Amino acid sequence: MRILLVEDNDVNRRVLGAMLRAGGFEMDEAEGGEAGLRMIDEADYDLVLMDLRMPGMDGLEAIRHIRARTDAKAGVPIILITADAGSTIEAQCRAAGADDLVLKPVSMMALFSAIAALAGRPDDSAP
Numbered sequence: 001m002r003i004l005l006v007e008d009n010d011v012n013r014r015v016l017g018a019m020l021r022a023g024g025f026e027m028d029e030a031e032g033g034e035a036g037l038r039m040i041d042e043a044d045y046d047l048v049l050m051d052l053r054m055p056g057m058d059g060l061e062a063i064r065h066i067r068a069r070t071d072a073k074a075g076v077p078i079i080l081i082t083a084d085a086g087s088t089i090e091a092q093c094r095a096a097g098a099d100d101l102v103l104k105p106v107s108m109m110a111l112f113s114a115i116a117a118l119a120g121r122p123d124d125s126a127p
Helices: 010-022 033-042 059-067 087-096 108-119
Strands: 002-006 026-030 047-051 078-082 100-103
Touching (some): 002 010, 002 033, 010 026, 026 033, 033 047, 033 059, 047 059, 047 108, 059 087, 078 087, 087 100, 100 108
Parallel strands (some): 002 026, 047 078, 078 100
C-alpha cells in the first residue's frame, strides 16, 4: 500500500513515517497542503494521511481540492490527523470529505486500525 503523508511538522513526519515503515507501508511525504496536491497530481496513492493544521493550505482545504477532482484520485481514502478533539471538528472533517480522523498524539494501534478499515472498503473506482 502506498501512502502519502501530508504534515508540516518535521518531528511528526519522522514519527509517523517510522510507524508507517514499521508497518511495511510504502510512503511519500509532503510538507503542506499545496505540496500534497502536487504529489497527488504526479503519483497514485492508496491512502492519504492529512494533518489538519498547516500554514498556507490547511488539511480541510486540501481535502476539498482532492474531493473536487474529476478523476479517480478524487476518491482516494483520506485520514485526517489532528490534535483537535470534539464533535464539531469531526463534523467539519467529515463535511470536507475526510473518511476518518485520528487524534494526536497518534498511537500505532489507532493509525493501523484506521488504515485497515479503509483499505478493506470496496474501491468505488473499480469497474
